[in-house]
Amino acid sequence: MNDRENLCLLHSKDLLDQKRLFLLFKRLAGQHSVSIAKNIHETIKEFNSATFTEDQKLFEDLYKIAATIENKVIDVDVLKQGVNKLLDNRKTIPQPKPEDLCVNDSVFQNKILSKENNQKTAPVPAVYDMLSLLYLTTNEKQRQQHFHDLTKYYYRQLKDHLKQLSIELDEILPLPVYEKKIKDFIPNAKLEVILHYLNQDAKEDTFTSELIQELYLYVLYPKINIEDCFKIAKEVVGIDYNFLSYELVEANGLLGALGQYYKLKLTINKAGDDVVLNLFAKFMIDFPKDAFPGGEDAFPKVGDAFPKDEPPTLSLQEEFVYTIFVPELKNIGLGNICDFLPRCYFMRSSDVMVFEDLTYSDYEAVNSEEPYSYEMLLLVVKKLAKMHACSLLYEEITSKGSGETTKINVQFSKYVMGFSQAVDTKFKDTIHYCNVNTTVNYVYNQFPDVAKEITMEEFRERSRDIFDSMLDKMKTSGKYRNVICHGDIWGGNILFKFEGTRPVDCSLVDYQMIRYCPPAQDLMAFLYINTDKNTRTNYLSKLINDYYTEMSTIFKRYSFDLSTVYPYEVFMDSCEYMKSYAVCQAAAYYPSSLDRKKVQDLLGSIEKTVRFFAVDKTEVLKVLMKHDWIRSRFREIVEDLYDLCLQK
Structure with missing residues (x-):
């Protein structure tokens, strides 16, 4: 021809x-x-x-x-x-x-x-x-x-x-x-x-x-096309099927600053039977940049840190986890401990990611009104231990194999730098100072009786210093071993599975905020964001030990000794170091995490969402503070911040 x-x-x-x-x-x-x-x-x-x-x-x-x-x-x-x-x-x-x-x-x-x-x-x-x-x-x-x-x-x-x-x-x-x-x-x-x-x-x-x-x-359904669905179906069931149709419906009640969420339903015929494939699609938000203070200049600019074929995007870190890091883990025999995240079937860079829909396997995001039980906390702590063990074992195994020290932040530097380590930090600072100002101004004003030994103004000033120190703790540590941290471990990114009323499994979702930091950063943030003070009093120390025990067990399975890689005393010191970070993170997350459905209803648009996360949370908080249980959780975290300020 x-x-x-x-x-x-x-x-x-x-x-x-x-x-x-x-x-x-x-x-x-x-x-x-x-x-x-x-x-x-x-x-x-x-x-x-x-x-x-x-x-x-x-x-x-x-x-x-x-x-x-x-x-x-x-x-x-x-x-x-x-x-x-x-x-x-x-x-x-x-x-x-x-x-x-x-x-x-x-x-x-x-x-x-x-x-x-x-x-x-x-x-x-x-x-x-x-x-x-x-x-x-x-x-x-x-x-x-x-x-x-x-x-x-x-x-x-x-x-x-x-x-x-x-x-x-x-x-x-x-x-x-x-x-x-x-x-x-x-x-x-x-x-x-x-x-x-x-x-x-x-x-x-x-x-x-x-x-x-x-x-x-x-x-x-202009957000996704039939050709995408062909590939998704092939990933799920293989090549032997006939495609019939698809449907894309917005997933209601899901709050996300960095994505829009949809339910994707594919109908195929396989071996003579019609089969419905239920999936979850996350589309990247096209931010109205003029809604941010500073407009276009407020967004990260990382210059030559990225090659031309891989410009920085809001989805870059999550794409790295699924297309590079997890496959690398499986290649060196760590596939058995990669069950902390859902499967991803399709991805188009900076546009869409399609996952298995865990809700059809009876997973759900739990209402935050009731603090997590010890059993729920333990499930998450063990999954975090798996996730973090993957990083440490990857570095140990590849270092042993090559004879040279492997560090993830060197090998995959452009993927794990995160917003906190971007060369230009205006975007990060915009969100950070929105959180700080919301806390030390509006939230503190709701509880004027907390400050006793020092004045409210002194409380505010010291709190600002503590919040600013949090930024340094978001960076790669030179003192402690680092791992790929989730970085966004609040209730909306944790799905639980129950048998009756008993929690039996969980899955960690949404990896857009990963960074290379000490594992205690994730662990302590999780334990403060998703608990009340009574739970922390009763179980915080136990759960920290549970985490270390689980990671030690995982290390033994692969013939490594955690005590030589991450000694217990060093780990406990890192947890104490990350305590102030965790308290600040809880204060920052509470406005969006305590009543996700209400916040979603109050926002309702990308513009309002941008304003909430980067400009001012006050109007939303005025509505939330009408609920006694929400006021109680805020008061507890203000008290924790006050205790930290007294130690300065």
Whole structure:
């Protein structure tokens, strides 16, 4: 099959087999590389933003087909609205960026549409051209099996071809950006291919009806597409299945400053039976940066700390945990102690992560009105011990194997630096001082009788010093051994499983705030954020010992001695050192953690959420403080802060 045969219009009856399909995209990458190399130093002034036909009859045909597709219920009015939105967006596409990598010799536009329109089209992004050809030469079953393999294969081939032309694709189109562009271009490419089919009078063609159904699903659920769902289903059940449909519904009652949460339901047929796969999707928030004091300048800037293909993002740390760290742990035999977190089935950098939905396995986030019981606390303490043991054992095992000292913060420095260690700390300081001001001003004013030996002003001044010292304790320690800490270990990130009323397991979720710090940072913060004073009085010392005992047991399982790696006396000293950090963290978390449902109802929008976390919590606290149990918990933490101030 020559180039001309490869890069021509293929009728639906002439489906390519897998080998010929991959050969087609290898040839396409080669052709695109030549065009990209020619354009690389030029600014594309005209973007192909109006290639859609204006023939209204084709759109009428589209909607007629949609209304009559067998066994599928499509709301044609909803589909029309979605298509019109795509058309409107298409007309207002901004000037192309360098990473769009426009090609002049578009296979789809110039070799196919030009035959229909008898005109040469403007440059188009290579990714868009690739997708258009993909939808033109495959049916849904083939895309279910090969979409992600084909798009990755095209990227690798394009990278190899450009390298021969002394161009590094990673520098001009990093893989995460490429994957995001695929998501962005998919609906337009599908619509354009649908219109092409209709122009070819392929109204009865299964290709056409399949793409219309897929386009309708996109209109319903634009945050995720069917191609994503193909990959997710493959990760869950393997390749032997037929995809039927999917549904994305917002998960109510979940509070998160760094994500939006959804329930994702996939319906497939496997071995003749319809099966529903229930999943949990977290989408990264596109923060309105002007809502922060300082606007754009308030966000972290880490300069050259990150390579061009891995810019810092709000999801970088969690992506590292799932795609790099946990696989590394499994590679060295630590897979049996990686059960502290849920499974992740899909990820698109800076956009979405899809996990198993633990609520369908009877896991739940517990209401904070009742402090955790000792049994619940013990479950979490043991999971933290597993998580932290993974870091210490990883360093010990890899150091022993290589003969050189391994430190996670050296090997994976760009992933574990965290907000607390960003080069530019304005973002961190914005949130930090919002917490401090809320506590020492509004909260302290609710309990004026706490300060006795010193004045309220002295109490406030000393408290500010203690809060500021907390920032240093969020950094990698030069005195104590460090581990990958969760960094955000409050009730909303802990799911429990019960048998009757007895807690039997827990899972730790949300790893966007990890950092490389002493394990006592997580342990002490957890024990203060999620308990009341009575529980701490009765069980704090015991739970600290339970943690060390559990970690010691894990070390013995792998033939290591914890007492030589992290001596008990050193560990206990680190817990005492982290006590003030834990008290400050509890004070900072209480406004959002004590009544999550109420706070969620009061916020309700990204703008209000940003204001709550980075500007002022007072209005929300005025509502929360009407509840006696919440006032009681705040009073207890104010008393703990006061005790710390008296020790200064």
